Amino acid sequence: MFNAEVFQNPYLPQGATEVNAIMTITTSGEGVTIAAPTNLRLFGIICDTSGSMGGAKILAAKDAIVKIIELLPPDAAFFVVTGSSRAKLLVPLVNAVPENKLRAISQVKEISANGGTLMSAWLHTALSEFNKMPQAICQALLLTDGQNDLNDEQDLTRVLDASEGKFQCDCRGVGTDWRVSELQKIAARLLGTTDIIPSPDRIAEDFQEILTKAMGKTVSDVSLRLWTPMGAKVLFCKQVSPEIVDVTSRAKVVSERIVEYPTGAWGSNESRDYHFCIQINAGNIGDEMLAGRSSLIAQTNGQETKITEAKILATWTEDEARTAKIDRRVAHYTGQAELAQSIQEGLEARAQGNIDVATVKLGKAVKLAHDSGNEATAKLLRSVVDVEDAAAGTVRIKRTVAKEDEMMLETRSTKTARIQK
Amino acid sequence: MNCYQCGEVVTASDRFCEECGSSLVTPNPPANDNSCQKCGAPPSKIDAQRYCIECGFRQVAISNDRVELQPAPNLAGASDRGRRHHQNEDAIALKIIEPDTYIIVLGDGVSSSQHPELASQAAVTACIEAIEIAIQQGSEPATAICQGVDAALIAVAKIPIDPTSDIDPSSTTIVTAIVRDNIATIGWLGDSRAYWIAPDKSLQLTQDDSWMRDAIESGTFTPAEAAASPYAHAIVRWLGADTADDGKPNLTTFPIPSAGYLLLCTDGLWNYAPDPNFLHYLIQQAPHSDSRSIARHLTEYANQQGGQDNITVGILVISDREIVA
Structure with a gap:
């Protein structure tokens, strides 16, 4: 069952035109399947085999791929793409039955590393395989250790345009020679996560986590449809939990007053929060307005099913006690977004050698993480700064910081904490 | 504030949007046209929770729980929800056409029909407007009443209803009086009444x-037997799309013989005071002799007796000097 709930303070003072609301979408228990359940799951493994992967990394990657092939449920399908300056379809799309798995594993064991890095070619080969099973829940995992070829930018954009909505892709960088922004760009377009695997011996564990999550998906292609009234403007729409993903620019126009944002596939027992900020026409004192109607729409074989719906309201009043209150969830996620931004800005300033700005920004981040109980982020921050007073945000930038700690903070800064009870 | 059409910033005093040219004067929809009160979108754009799916604004429920009208010292009306019904399905309209023509219209929406509150309101509004036009064009009062009731029937039949529902289409009673030159011309359908007191x-x-x-x-x-029957309150003629006959009103004229009161009321009052002499007694009990006090006193009386139904009264006070020999 999908359930949507909106948290907001609908009361606005005279003249106010901005409405903020958090929508929590939860799936629970069995039966998270829509009309015609697509139990077809297709999992694509995309592995960097460029020269830099040689040695411990490629050995660990091969082991990890073998392990997840072994773990694939027999009713799923899979394929393996290896990539350097060219892409190789090492294991074409097959069902995950034992004999296919065995054959695939022996091929994976033959993988060797050499050549450059041309990610567009890898994704292009993966897309061709996914296109063979359009009804399946299509998910991929991309592992790399280095930076993409500088000449690949245009081709990469093109293949991402073609892949958007066709499959989802989680991106992992092993070691510290890859660029966070590069993988984040791919993951964001393909509705996946980005993370660092600091050392090769952790690849297997991470891959299994990704596979478990992927196999838990039961509904593909869910979109968030937002109706807003005449004259309204969506200032932003962000997923804010489990991590911040700004989808504002992903809006697809459905009709004059309706836009649609992609949310990808959903499994059972998932929970995500979205933050809507809508600018509306001001009403008079006493007026009530439907500032937005947000619904989840599932696409199954070209048929739309409305799964759940929630309303975003606005009421203008002179009662200051009512208008002054900010909804605690809105406040919490506004704080989490500020936290992520402070970390990004702080790390950027630090990289540019601007220690004063970095100290202020990262100090603010420490305070925000402390105040909101985001212990995971607070811990990551402590690897970059020495904290004197977390509540006050007093910090000192560490003289030496391990590259992997910095990259971990950068990739994970968008992970948010849930509101504390 | 912003333009409703294009979102451009406009000021409260602007009459048109500089950007797209839209009129910024809030459309003032006529009563019961059910269009959006803010943007004028048609009734089909109003959702079940009363939000307009065009501009988003919620429609304000205009409470008619208690309505009092007094267009002249000698002409007043009151309409009251009563004590038991959750809404007021009666409606009243009063008008004076200078120098000396008085019009009273009231209606009692049939509770077992769809949107009875809209039916009575639409009927009295359309009826009084049509009568006024007819009178100004020189029609005789009886003709004006027939035209008024025709217009009321058209207005009631236009109320959007759910055709798949088992519930009857919107219906109402109507009673109207035109008083001119000491003659009261009265037309009605249903069980709303006129009395001379x-x-x-x-x-x-x-x-x-x-x-x-x-x-x-x-x-x-x-x-006694009839009053005890479950059908006692059933009406055999009414105003509605499913009207049982041609919808022509019953007509009567009454030469006003003396000073007194012309009283129109719905059954919310006469159920407690059917006897004209008792009504005279009640009017004498009003704290003041002006029309508004009398209208208020009569609705209060019905409420004190239990207020089982909506109560509506219209009263014209005729004093000695208005009786021209």
């Missing part, structure tokens, strides 16, 4: 289109 000469001027009256007049039932 004067010391010792009070009388009921209308005859209900009701099962009870038919039953008593045909001699099948005694008045």
Whole structure:
């Protein structure tokens, strides 16, 4: 069952035109399947085999791929793409039955590393395989250790345009020679996560986590449809939990007053929060307005099913006690977004050698993480700064910081904490 | 504030948007046109929770729980939800056409029909407007009443209803009086009544289109038996898309003989005070003799008796000097 709930303070003072609301979408228990359940799951493994992967990394990657092939449920399908300056379809799309798995594993064991890095070619080969099973829940995992070829930018954009909505892709960088922004760009377009695997011996564990999550998906292609009234403007729409993903620019126009944002596939027992900020026409004192109607729409074989719906309201009043209150969830996620931004800005300033700005920004981040109980982020921050007073945000930038700690903070800064009870 | 059409910033005093040229004067929809109160979008754009799916604004429920009108010192009306019903399904309209023509219209929406509150309101509004036009064009009062009731029927039939529902289409009773040159011309459909109230000469001027009256007049039932029947309050003629006949009003004229009161009311009052002489007594009990006090006193009386139904009264006070020999 999908359930949507909106948290907001609908009361606005005279003249106010901005409405903020958090929508929590939860799936629970069995039966998270829509009309015609697509139990077809297709999992694509995309592995960097460029020269830099040689040695411990490629050995660990091969082991990890073998392990997840072994773990694939027999009713799923899979394929393996290896990539350097060219892409190789090492294991074409097959069902995950034992004999296919065995054959695939022996091929994976033959993988060797050499050549450059041309990610567009890898994704292009993966897309061709996914296109063979359009009804399946299509998910991929991309592992790399280095930076993409500088000449690949245009081709990469093109293949991402073609892949958007066709499959989802989680991106992992092993070691510290890859660029966070590069993988984040791919993951964001393909509705996946980005993370660092600091050392090769952790690849297997991470891959299994990704596979478990992927196999838990039961509904593909869910979109968030937002109706807003005449004259309204969506200032932003962000997923804010489990991590911040700004989808504002992903809006697809459905009709004059309706836009649609992609949310990808959903499994059972998932929970995500979205933050809507809508600018509306001001009403008079006493007026009530439907500032937005947000619904989840599932696409199954070209048929739309409305799964759940929630309303975003606005009421203008002179009662200051009512208008002054900010909804605690809105406040919490506004704080989490500020936290992520402070970390990004702080790390950027630090990289540019601007220690004063970095100290202020990262100090603010420490305070925000402390105040909101985001212990995971607070811990990551402590690897970059020495904290004197977390509540006050007093910090000192560490003289030496391990590259992997910095990259971990950068990739994970968008992970948010849930509101504390 | 912003333009409703294009979102451009406009000021409160602007009449048109500089950007797209849209009129910024809030459309003022006529009562009961059910269009959006803010942007004028048609009724089909209003959702079940009363939000307009164009501009988002919620429609304000205009409460008619208690309505009082007094367009002139000698002409007043009151309409009250009563004590038991959750909404007021009665409606009233009053008008004076200078120098000396008085119009009273009231309606009682049929509770077992769809949107009875809209039916009565639409009927009295359309009726009084049509009568005014007819009178100004020189029509005789009886003709004006027929035209008014015709217009009311058209307005009621236009109320959007759910055709798949088992519930009858919107319906209402109507009673209207035009008073000019000491003659009251009265038209009605259903069981809303007109009375002439004067010391010792009070009388009921209308005859209900009701099962009870038919039953008593045909001699099948005694008045007591008829009043006890579950059909006692059933009306046999009404104003609605499913009207049982041609919808032509019953008509009567009454030469006003003396000073007194012309009283129109719905059954919310006369159920507690059917006898014209008792109504005279009640009017005497009003704390003041002006029309508004009397209208208020009569609705209060019905509420004190239990207020089982919506209560609506219209009253014209006729003093000695208005009686021209």
